[in-house]
Amino acid sequence: MSSTQAVVIYELICLSIIISASYLAPEIHGSPRLNPVIGGLLIGGAQAASLFLTKSPVGVSTAYERMGQYICRLTGQSPSNHSWPSPSPVIFALGMLVGSWGLGKALGLTPVIETMQISVARSMVGGAALIVGARTAGGCTSGHGISGMSTLSKASFVTVGAMFAGGIGLSSILRPFA
Template identity: 40%
Template sequence: MSYNLVAKTLRGALFGSALTAAGVYLPSVIIDQMYLQDFHMMKVFLTASAASAIILTVLSKSYKSLKPRSPSNLGWLGSYDGNIIGGALIGVGMTLTGSCPGTVYLQVASAIASGVPVLLGGLFAGFVYFGTAPYLKTAAAKREKSDESQNCVYSKLHTDPSTTLLAFEALMMGAIVLSSQQPSAPYLLNPIVGGLLVGLSQLASVLLSGQGLGISGSYEEFGAWIWYFIDTIRGQQPKTRPSFGNIHFALSAMLGTYLMRQQFPEFAIGDSMPISNERAFLGGFLMIFGSRMAGGCTSGHGITGMSMLSVSSIISVAAMFGGGMGLGLLMRSGLIG
């Protein structure tokens, strides 16, 4: 077994085990966050983003510099319309399923009942998105080239990068303190510690593979393989053979969760929140289709992109929580069943 394969497997396994230890793979934790009833997930998420920002900044000066995410421009409403629409769909899917694009895999590995239909909905979305992606963008959007020098907040605002990073850290710390004043059910691991573990998995990811965290590409990659086989069966020669890297990362994350639960049974928590198969499948589809429209998910945009002060990532994350919490409020009020 080559070092590269071991490194990539370890990268995914560490990410999966960190999310498991942090407890943010549980449907009840995610749905209660969107209902504004429990802020455990928010504290983990904000801590992971703050830690990741420091880690990526240090690594960019001494080891590896990652590129901030470009806008997802569909040409419908503006330069960031894909980030806004896709982000909102992710949030809606999260509220319906109690999952994130990454935690779906962990739920399946944890034998959580809703995990399988959510995953099936997500894989179907990857298949549909890969087949329809060329038609989602207008001709003008396809011709437009993004100015990479304007992808970060400090470039847009013409501020000093270090000062902007300090402001981001202060904002994250303030949000963590504020969310700590809100109700939160006790969990085995303090959410701040859980967030730091996720941040450390970001460090491991860059050191082991030169890549930041991100998992929603695995669904599109799955779709690419299905279309590849369909074209082969039709006798059409596919232009390129799809890669397997994102799927490998997702499977490795599942392995990390499985091993974590085996070695530390106290983290093998069940979740009895009832979610119908139809709701799970629909939510999984919307969540993954949205993540591909936005060019990332809660890990790719939320932990990696936002920590690099990427404008598109910040917009995507705001849309995620706006869409998810908006639907949560409607569901709690009884306006939507």
């Protein structure tokens, strides 16, 4: 099977999932939430734009690594004879924050109220574990889940499967302590 045929088949599978989700999802009248199909199309459009404009796929975990490089540079922990690393990943991460905030304001979206209260300490430990895991895996959920899977990367399929398996397993272990 050629790579073109594989991509077409993958896209048809994704399209069937979108159509199924749209057909089977319950409608919530009066809900100002962004339709998930529109959200998915926007993410796909962002991926296409990123590839076209920057020749690099969508991914955000590099921003954490880059911030670490900046901190090392500013504190004298890295050689000053090297040029400053590109700020592109940090700008992309900030754009995600500002863009999601702006879309929420433009559409009048309200924050989602979570019923499960998670402590700040637990959130910080979880976030740190996520960053370490993302950099160890060579990419984050968006890098592997969106960019890697859209290019049919075997490593990304394995990584995304491992993310789900690890998350499900760890949550079942930690649930009694919640």
